[in-house]
Amino acid sequence: MTDADYTATEAMVVAAARELDDGDSVLVGVGVPNLACNLAKRTHAPDLQMVYESGTIDSNPSKLPLSIGDPVLASGALRVVPMFDGFTTYLQAGRIDVGFLGGAQIDRHGNINSTVIGEYDDPVVRLPGSGGACDIASNAHRTIIITPHEERRLPAEVDFVTSPGYVGGREGRAELGLRGGPSAIITDKAVLRFDDDGVAYVETLHPDVSADEVRAATGWEVEISDESARTAPPTPDEVATIRDELDPQGVYTGTD
Amino acid sequence: MTDADYTATEAMVVAAARELDDGDSVLVGVGVPNLACNLAKRTHAPDLQMVYESGTIDSNPSKLPLSIGDPVLASGALRVVPMFDGFTTYLQAGRIDVGFLGGAQIDRHGNINSTVIGEYDDPVVRLPGSGGACDIASNAHRTIIITPHEERRLPAEVDFVTSPGYVGGREGRAELGLRGGPSAIITDKAVLRFDDDGVAYVETLHPDVSADEVRAATGWEVEISDESARTAPPTPDEVATIRDELDPQGVYTGTD
Amino acid sequence: MSVLTTTADAVSSAIDDGDTVYLAGFTHLIPFASGHEMIRAGLRDLHLVRATPDLVYDQLVAAGCASKVTFSWAGNPGVGSLQAFRRAVEDGVPNEIEIEEYSHYGLTARLAAGARALPFMPVRTYAGSDLPAHNDNIRRVEDPFGGGELHAVPPLTPDVAVVRAQRADENGNAHLWGISGEIADAAMAAETVVLSVEELVDESVIRSDPNRTTLTNRDVDYVVEEPYGSHPSYAQGYYDRDNDAYLEWAEASASHESVEAWLDEWVYGVDSRREYLERLGADRLLDLQPSTAYTTPANMGRYR
C-alpha cells in the first residue's frame, strides 16, 4: 500500500474505468480490464455494454468471471453468438467502441507484443500469443492499453508486433487501413496519451508518483508535458466497490 | 386420366421419387419435387433427409407444405439454420446429395432457364429467376430435373442459362469446377439420362407413351436408344399414397 | 438506441424517398403491415431489395413506390408469378423499374458481407450461369492459395431494414424462432432498422435465453408491437399462412385496375393494421391458429 488509501493497482483500475464513457460497447479482457469495466458499469457508466471474446453480448455477471468464458457471462446476457460472429458482425463491423488490451511489451507507438520475448524462432520467453488482441487492436474504434509501469514492459520498440498500435506513427496506421488506434496507456504510475505523430507521452502522473520514477520505468525518453498534472485520485466509493464487490479476495488488486 | 390407373403427372412424380436412394440428403423444391420426395420417404426411402432452401434440416412435415418456408417444415425438424448457413455449410460444403430442379426451359445439356423467355433486357416473359436453383445446380452431388414434356419447355438451347447443367458438354462442366451435374430429366412422358458428351437421351418411355410422341415434344433430335424400354408403371400403393396422403385435393396431380 | 413506437411512425421516421430498403423474411415473418404503411405513406423511388419479392413487393411495385428491385426469386410462393412486378418489368406499368438479379446464395452472401463489413464474399456459384453477364456486382476473385478463380459479390448495406420477430422487449432485444432466413444479416447490414414483433415481453424473458436472441437494442432503431403484422404470411407458433390471401392476390393482381381496387380496399381503405384485421374478420384469424407446442427448456443455471 502507498500512503494513500488505495494501491497502485487500484489507481490503475480506476484510471482505466474512467476512460470508458456511458453507453460504450466495450470488448472486455479478463483480469484488470474486467475489473475496470465492471467498476465503470457500477459507477459512472451504467449503460456500458460489456462484450467478451467468447461471444457474450451485454453480459451482466453476478460475480467477477474467472475467465472470459465464465458461465456468468452467458447467464443473463442479452445474446450469445459463436466466436466467428463475434469477430465479424460485432468487432469487424465496427460495433465495438472500445477494446481493452494488455501485453508483455508496449512500445512508444502503442504496438503490443503478447507473442514472444526474443526471436520468434528462438524465444527467450514464449508468451500466450494474440488471442483476439490483434483483431481488437485493428477493429475497435479505440483501444485502451493497461500495463504495470516497468521499463521491460515499456521498451522503445517491441520485440514482436502482435497487435498494431500506431505502427510507425499515425500515418502508418492510416495507410494500413486500420480502424481506431490506442487512445491511452494506463499504468500504475501514469496516464499516457499519443501525440500527433502517434508517440506516447505522459498526460498525468498518478498522485504519489514522481516524474523521475516514471522516466526511469519507461524504455524511451518519454515526454512529460506537465509534471504537476496529476491523475484525479480514486474516490473512496471507487475503492470500496473494488474491494467489497469486484475483487473481495484481492486476486487482482491485493498485492501492490 | 390415361387408360392406366394413374395420371401422367402421377407417373412423373413416381418416376422422380424412384430416383432417390434411401439415406439421400435432398434439397427439396415446392410442388412436384416436394410430392416426389415425400412419396419416396413414405415408400422406399424412409431415411431420406429432406432439406429446404429456407434452412430447415430433416423436415418431417405433418402435411404437404404450401411453400418451401411453410411452418410444418420447421416444426419437428432436426435443425433450422439461417439461409446463408444453408447455402454455405450445407450446399456449398457438399452435404446435399440430390437437388430437385424445374424450370421454364431445359435444354439438351440439362441447362435450366428460370429467368427469362426472350432477351434479358427485353423479355417476352419475365420468369421468377434463380432462387436457389443456380446454387443447387452448381453444388449438389447430382440434380434431378422435373418438367412436363413439351417442345417449348425442352428446346435445343435455353434462352438464358440460369442454372448450369453440362453447359457445353461434360468437359465444359468439369472445367468450370462445378460439382455433380444432372443425372436425369424426369418428364410426364419419359426418363432421360445424359450420355458421355452430356447430351440428354431417352432411357425409358413411360408405359403408354409412344416414341414419336416424345420426339414431337422434344426440341432437339433426341436419341431414343430402345423404344421398347419402358418406365416401370406406378404401383397402386404409390398412387394411393399420393392421392390419400400427399395431395388429397389434387393441387399438383389432379389435372392431367 | 431504439424508440418504441407505431408502425406508421416507424415507417415515416425511418424511410425516405429514394432509400434502399430491405423487407426481410424468407416466406416467414414477412413485414406486411410495414409494407402497407409504406404504400399509405406514398413513398417513391425506392430501391427495394429482397431475396423473395413476393406479395409485399408486388403490392409496393403496383402502388408505384419502387424504381428498382434487387432480388433472387420473384414469385407468389406456391401459387405462381408476380403479376404486378411483371407488368412493371415487361410493360413499365405503373412505372419502369430497374432490376438487379442474383441467386439466393449470392444475395444472402451480399447481406452476410454487409453485416460483417467485408469488402466482398467469395461464393462457389455462377460458373456456367448467364447471371454474371448481366450483373457487374458478380465478379471473379483469385484465390491467394492457388486454387484458381471463383466468383465474389460485394457487401449489401441497405439504408433501412424492416424485420419482424415473435417477441422482443421494449428496447428491441428480440427472440426469433422457426425459419430465420436472412433476417439477422439484413438487420445487421442495414444503417437503420425497424423491428416489428408479435408481442412485447419483459427483458428478463430475453435474458433467460441469450442463445435465441437474434437482434439486440443497439442494432434496432424503432421497435413496434404489431400483432398479426405478418399476415398473410405466418409467424411460427402464432398463426399459419393464410393461403386464401395468396390465391386472392393472384386474382386481384391480374390487371392494374384490379390491383388498384385491391389496394383501395386493403391498404388505402384502412388506416392501420388493426383496421385491416377487423376487415379480415375474427373467423379468418381463428382458422389460422396452431395448437401449442413448446420447446423443451434448457437449463442455463444460476451461478453465484
Add this chain to the structure above:
Amino acid sequence: MSVLTTTADAVSSAIDDGDTVYLAGFTHLIPFASGHEMIRAGLRDLHLVRATPDLVYDQLVAAGCASKVTFSWAGNPGVGSLQAFRRAVEDGVPNEIEIEEYSHYGLTARLAAGARALPFMPVRTYAGSDLPAHNDNIRRVEDPFGGGELHAVPPLTPDVAVVRAQRADENGNAHLWGISGEIADAAMAAETVVLSVEELVDESVIRSDPNRTTLTNRDVDYVVEEPYGSHPSYAQGYYDRDNDAYLEWAEASASHESVEAWLDEWVYGVDSRREYLERLGADRLLDLQPSTAYTTPANMGRYR
C-alpha cells in the same frame, strides 16, 4: 451415420497417430475426458489445433502426444501460462513441437472457411502485425470491387474434431447452449466428428427446438454420453468451472517431473472418466452445481 459408444472406443476408432485433431470449445465444454483418453491411448505425432490450447493441450503436449500445435492463444485462462507447452516450444521437452500461429479471428475464420468449403476467407486483421511474416497461411487477397488488398486465410479441415454439447439423442443430434465458441464450425469442417455429451435425450426433445440444434446425426460419427466430461472446465447449467483444478495445474506443470506425477495420478492412474470422478470425490462435484434457471420456452406451434 453415427455410432453410440464409449469415449475409449470413440478415441481409438476415430484418431490415428499423425492426425490433425481439433478439440473444440472456448473455455466452455472442453472435451477433457476425450483428451485424457487420447493420452491413455498413447497417440503420437498429432497435429493439435485449437484456438485456446489450455490445460487439455498442455496435458497432451506434456504426455508427448503432439508434434505440432496450431493455435491463437496458449495460456491457462485466468491463471497464467502453459508451462508444459512452453517447455516444448522453448526447450524441446518432452519433444520438439512445431507451432503455427493466428489470432482468434484468423483461426476461427479458417474453421469457417473449412465448414463452408470456401478456398479462403478474407479477414480485416493482420495489417501492421508481425504474425503474417511467420505464417505462410496468412496471405493477401485483392478485392475485386476495387477496395484494395486485405488479408485472407485458407480453410482448416481437421481429420478429427472432438466436440461436446449438453444433450443429444443417440444419433448425435445435439443441443448446445451458453458459449458455443468455435464448436459448430470445427465439427462441420472436420472429416470425422466425435460428439460427447452430458446426457442422452429422446429425439423428440431435439426436434421440439430445432433452432437450438448445433449438430445433426449426419455430421457426427461417434456419440458418447460422458457426464462431467468437461471437468475442470464447465458445462452451462450442469456444473461450474473447477478453478482449484486450474490452480493445481499451474503447480503440477511447473516441472516435467511434477507433470508426470500428475499424469500418473489423474490420467494413467484411472481407466475412465468415472474413475477420475470417483477420485475427485462427490464433495468437489457438489460444490460445482449451479441452481436451476430454465430458458423461457418458445411456442413452435403444431400445424395440421
